[in-house]
Each structure stands twice: as C-alpha cells, then as structure tokens.
Amino acid sequence: MTRILGMGNALVDIMIRIESERIFQEFGLLKGGMRLVDVSFIDRLMSALAHLPQEKTPGGSAANAINGLANLGIKTGFIGKVADDDLGAFMKSDMMKNNIEPVLLQGKAATGIAVALITPDYERTFAVNLGCAIELSAGDVSRQMFEGYDIFHIEGFLVQNKELLVTAMQMAKTAGAKVSLDLASFDVVQDNLDFLKEVIMNYVDIVFANEEEARSFTGLKPELALDEISKMAAYTVVKIGDKGSLLKHGDETCRIPATGANIIDTTGAGDLYASGFLYGLAENLPLQTCGNIGALLAGNVIEVMGAKMDEKRWENIRQLVQNIR
Numbered sequence: 599m600t601r602i603l604g605m606g607n608a609l610v611d612i613m614i615r616i617e618s619e620r621i622f623q624e625f626g627l628l629k630g631g632m633r634l635v636d637v638s639f640i641d642r643l644m645s646a647l648a649h650l651p652q653e654k655t656p657g658g659s660a661a662n663a664i665n666g667l668a669n670l671g672i673k674t675g676f677i678g679k680v681a682d683d684d685l686g687a688f689m690k691s692d693m694m695k696n697n698i699e700p701v702l703l704q705g706k707a708a709t710g711i712a713v714a715l716i717t718p719d720y721e722r723t724f725a726v727n728l729g730c731a732i733e734l735s736a737g738d739v740s741r742q743m744f745e746g747y748d749i750f751h752i753e754g755f756l757v758q759n760k761e762l763l764v765t766a767m768q769m770a771k772t773a774g775a776k777v778s779l780d781l782a783s784f785d786v787v788q789d790n791l792d793f794l795k796e797v798i799m800n801y802v803d804i805v806f807a808n809e810e811e812a813r814s815f816t817g818l819k820p821e822l823a824l825d826e827i828s829k830m831a832a833y834t835v836v837k838i839g840d841k842g843s844l845l846k847h848g849d850e851t852c853r854i855p856a857t858g859a860n861i862i863d864t865t866g867a868g869d870l871y872a873s874g875f876l877y878g879l880a881e882n883l884p885l886q887t888c889g890n891i892g893a894l895l896a897g898n899v900i901e902v903m904g905a906k907m908d909e910k911r912w913e914n915i916r917q918l919v920q921n922i923r
Contacts, residue, residue, distance in 0.1 A: 600880035601673040601746055603775070605739075605766055606660030606753040607731040608678030608702060609710040610685045612644070613653045613865060613904050616715050621646065622723065629717070630810070632724040632755075632783045640727045643713055655904040656692040657712055658731075659753035659780055662866045662905040666873025666895055668696045669912045670919065672880055675699035677743060677766075679734040685709035703738055705730020720864045720900070732758060736765040744773035749804075749876060754782030757790045767801040776832075776879075778804035780872055787814035795830070804833040804879070806872050812836045820844055824851070835875060835892070837868060845889045854889035857897030866905025870895040874919075883923060890922050 622629055625643055635643075656665075661676055668674045676693060680686030680702050686709040693700040710729035714722050739762070744750060750770035756763050767777050779802045781787050787794060787807075794815065798805060805827050807815060812823035820836045821844065828834045828846040837843045845852040874895040878888025898915055899907060907915075 599673060600748045601675070602664065602667050602749045602751060602876060602880065603675045603677065603744060603747040603770075604660040604664035604751045605677040605756070607658045607710055607728055607755050608661060608676075608680050608689055609658040609712045609726065609728070609731060610688060611655050611657030611712050611714055611865065611904060613655070613714045613716060613863065614647050614650050615863075616647070616650065616717060619717060621715065625725070627715070627723050627725060628785070629723050630721050631785050632726060634758075635725050635727055637708075637727055640711060640713060640725065643725055653903050655906045656689045657905060659755060659782060659869050660751055661693075662869035663751055663780070663872040663876070664698055665693075665696055665906065666870045667877055668698045669907075670873065670877045670916065672877060675701060675747065677701045677734075677739065679703045679705040679730050679738070681705050681707060681709045681730050683709055685711070701743060703734065705733040707733065714865055716863050716865070720861050722863075722865055728758075734762060735759060736761045739766050739769060741769050741772065744770045744775060747773065747775050749778055749880065750775045751778040751780070751872065751876060753780050754786050754794070757786055757793065760793055764797060764801075767797060771801060776803040777801050778806070778872070778876060780806040780868065781811040781815065784810035784814040787811050791815065798827075798830045802831050804835075804876070805831045806835045806837070806868065806875075808837045808868060809839065833879070835871070835889070837871060843871070843889055843893065845885055847885050850885055852886045852889055854886070854893050857893050859897040859900050861900050863903045864900050865903075866899045867896045869905055870899040877919075881923070887922060891919055894918055894922065
C-alpha cells in the first residue's frame with residue numbers, strides 16, 4: 599500500500615467570518631493573501647474581532663492534505679513542530695484520532711496560529727503567527743523519517759526556511775519517494791520565484807497551483823501556465839476556482855469541472871483537492887479520475903466551516919470515490 603508523508607507548518611486555524619473589508623486596510627492585510635505577523639498583531643486583530651463568532655480547527659496546508667488522505671484510508675505521517683501547550687496537544691490529539699503518524703517535534707515558542715478572515719464572497723485572507731513552526735529546521739529531519747513513504751507532500755509556506763525545504767526534498771528522493779509541492783500563495787511565489795523554479799526543476803514531481811499562483815510563477819494565463827510548469831514537473835495541477843481545474847502529465851491534458859456546491863467557506867479547498875488527487879495517484883488511477891476525486895473533496899470541504907469534515911460526510915465521500923473509480 600502506498601504511504602504518504604507530509605511536512606509543513608503545524609498551525610491551529612482560527613476562522614472568523616467578516617462582513618466588511620475595512621479591517622484589511624486597518625491592519626494592512628491584502629485580501630486573498632497571507633501575511634506573517636507577530637504575536638502582538640494577532641492579539642490586536644483578535645481583540646478587534648472579538649465580537650464575531652470564531653471556530654478553531656487544526657490546520658496548516660500540508661496537515662490538511664494529509665488529514666484528507668488519512669480519511670480516504672491512505673497510511674500517512676506528518677512532520678511538524680508544536681509547543682508543549684494546549685494548542686500543540688490539540689493538534690497531536692487530532693492527528694492520532696485520524697490515524698496520522700505524528701512526528702511533532704517540540705518547539706520553544708508557542709504553537710502557531712493562522713487567523714483566517716472570510717469575506718462574504720468566500721475569499722480567505724490570512725494573518726499567520728508561525729510560532730514554533732518556524733523553528734523546524736534542516737537539522738530536525740533525518741533520512742529515517744522518509745523511509746517507507748512513496749510520496750512526500752510539502753507546502754510552499756515552508757519556503758521561509760530554504761535549507762529545510764531542500765534538505766527534506768533531497769532525503770525524500772533518496773528514500774525513493776515522489777515529491778509533491780503546493781505553491782501555497784501567490785505572494786509566496788512572488789517573493790521566492792527563482793528559488794521555487796530551481797527546486798521544482800531539481801526535485802519536484804507533482805506541482806499544485808491555483809490560478810493566481812500559476813500566474814505569479816509563469817506570468818501566463820492558466821492553460822499556458824499549465825504547459826510551462828509541466829516542462830519542470832511530471833504532474834501539474836492548476837486550479838481555476840469555479841471553472842474547475844487543469845491537469846497535465848506528459849502529453850495528456852485534462853479539464854476537470856468543479857462540482858456544484860453550497861459554498862460556506864473555501865478554507866482547505868486546495869488542500870483537500872491535493873488529498874483527492876494524491877489518493878488517485880496512490881491508487882494508480884487515470885489522470886482524469888485523480889482530478890475528479892480532487893474536485894469531489896474540494897467541493898465537499900467548501901460546504902463546511904474550516905478544513906475538517908465530520909465522519910458522516912466522509913462516509914458519503916468514500917462511497918462516492920468508489921463510484922468514481
């Protein structure tokens with residue numbers, strides 16, 4: 599059976615629905631983007647939004663994708679760093695409950711927090727304090743962590759530590775795993791373009807990007823961006839929102855329609871798409887089927903608040919996946 603390992607920022611998501619975008623100007627946030635901030639910024643932001651309902655879930659892009667894979671029955675593991683605090687215990691407990699093998703190293707700072715501000719058009723804007731997640735370093739990973747895994751999925755947000763990213767990819771390749779990279783955010787791509795192009799050329803087999811990330815990476819519209827990225831990686835996925843997604847592997851290109859969904863919150867849509875697509879690869883399914891399963895998961899997670907779905911919804915998803923196959 600295929601085993602998939604993830605690595606990323608182990609964060610707890612705090613999701614808040616907002617009615618006005620004025621808060622973005624007040625706090626210097628770019629709508630749809632992700633800004634790294636300090637603890638005092640998070641405290642001020644949470645104070646300003648204290649009158650609004652909040653929902654807490656374990657998060658982090660790669661962790662969300664691994665959670666989705668585990669719920670589809672894939673054997674998974676996750677490497678990250680949390681603190682010896684309530685939020686760290688919350689994340690470890692959630693992973694164990696979902697049959698994910700947690701390799702959660704202990705950090706010095708508090709466990710990281712991602713505040714997701716959700717506007718009425720369902721766009722998400724993140725203010726993130728990485729806490730001890732940023733302490734994860736190249737010295738923390740060992741070759742043994744990657745042994746027995748067939749795919750290594752990593753989030754582009756880890757680009758803040760380039761040595762860690764390269765070291766982990768090298769170890770995964772040495773262990774015989776394919777490397778999967780989610781480009782994470784258009785501003786991450788803009789700020790690290792040359793580095794990302796280099797690692798994709800040298801180490802990455804599977805690239806996930808949304809339309810904005812693909813444009814930041816190539817300067818091109820989705821169809822042309824798909825072709826350009828495919829020159830560097832064996833599998834390329836470009837997600838284009840309610841228009842679906844584009845896939846390419848070798849000479850094969852597929853267009854996957856989005857599923858009709860009652861959108862509540864788009865948090866985790868890209869992460870769960872990656873879960874479905876990687877599940878399809880793990881099961882040696884055709885490219886079109888991989889994309890259809892990715893779209894199925896993405897279409898379900900946007901019908902709930904946050905990136906986690908309850909067991910009743912997962913039971914239905916697993917049945918639908920069997921039908922798609």
